[in-house]
Amino acid sequence: MQPILPKESLTDQVTTKIRAAIVSGEMTPGNHYSAIAISEKLGVSRTPVREALQLLEKEGIVTVAKNRGVRVNQISLDDIVEVFQLRLVVEPPAAARAVLNASEADLEILRELHHEMILVGQTGDGRATLEADKKFHLYLLGLARNAKLDGIVGELRNLVLAHGQVTIPQARTSQDLAGDRDELMNAILKRDPSGAQIAMQNHVLRTAQMLVRAVCARTPGLNDEQYLSRLEELIF
Amino acid sequence: MQPILPKESLTDQVTTKIRAAIVSGEMTPGNHYSAIAISEKLGVSRTPVREALQLLEKEGIVTVAKNRGVRVNQISLDDIVEVFQLRLVVEPPAAARAVLNASEADLEILRELHHEMILVGQTGDGRATLEADKKFHLYLLGLARNAKLDGIVGELRNLVLAHGQVTIPQARTSQDLAGDRDELMNAILKRDPSGAQIAMQNHVLRTAQMLVRAVCARTPGLNDEQYLSRLEELIF
């Protein structure tokens, strides 16, 4: 049986709508938007929109200025660096623990997700690739049995996604990432916790480096070195 | 000059009020409360109360049930274990980085905060001790220059505080904790990053063990061993 959807509240629906609009680039950083306009466009009243904006503000995705509308935050490279510093600390040990906790059925599912990701990756569809990547990672992290960790990592990912279309992977780098992931997958299947830990660290680190380089490349006068070096500040 | 307070919004004021009421034990887990009652007690309308409750729900502190009022969540031992698993992963490296980043002035401030904490600790005032502890930790973490990390750890701490009056330290254990902290402080003053990292890990771990034991001791039929062993699941 399906777990019956208890009619998600309007506030929540609006939250996901707005988040999607930001990720898709429909709402862009820097611009101002009014809660009134959004509510009219969505056909709801101002209240749920206002509440949704407050929740998104808590996530750091938007800023609401008193009587001046809402602004989509320009996620800075510094923010991205912070996010990945944290992910680098949190995800590798979680991966190791996940390997220890995984059942055979879990391994099977992971294998499927991994396979799916490869297929999607070959199509070159950036958005779908990210989606598949997210699914794989979150399932793996879920095995570590720490719900708060899942929530935190999910939010951190959202923050990066909100940066915009940053994340469309390049062909060559995406090749590298696939390699990392194979390594990770191998360690998992061999039930090798510390191998998984290391592989995960490499993978997240490379993802971060790719992102930083991509952003710097498109933003003139930005030097990637200082950012790249800061990525590893929290791992010793 | 004082940075002028731009009139905190009612919603935010209510949020902190409710949070304080929970921490102080004025609002207890399990019981039901109505937004209407809260709004009347605080002399505001239902709207800011409702919005505050949504924010607190996102933090995991309360649950709002449709048409049935709001319930203060009973933070379980499992939750506490999760929180400390995360803190154990995140705070030690942050402490190490903090040592590397600290200026002489920072060290001076830390020394002061540390001293203050010892003084307050001797008075036996549990609440004040926690407050001083929080100040010290958050200042130290702030030196790692990762705002998101600060935010996350702050929220995790709040969650534990919301568990209730759990956290009134016992005389003997609080002695032990002071020892840990001295160790930590020494490593910081010697500008020894990995020493600080280890000391921080010991300190957080012992805090967690103390907490778990305290909760188990007062809850009949609860075995602390399984919880204690899970604390270290994420560190290898």
Place this chain on the structure above:
DNA sequence: CCAGTATGAGTAGCATGCAACCGATTTTGC
């Protein structure tokens, strides 16, 4: 021509009205 003021358009913050909904109790029908 310009400094300083007045005006107006637009906004969010909050209060409040209303309907839908939930759970417990009472009433009804058999």
Place this chain on the structure above:
DNA sequence: GCAAAATCGGTTGCATGCTACTCATACTGG
């Protein structure tokens, strides 16, 4: 006497009205 249905008190979810505020522009006085 008992099961099922109607009722009722209490609650949230959402819509909407109003006020105070911000910013930009137009206006006024010199």
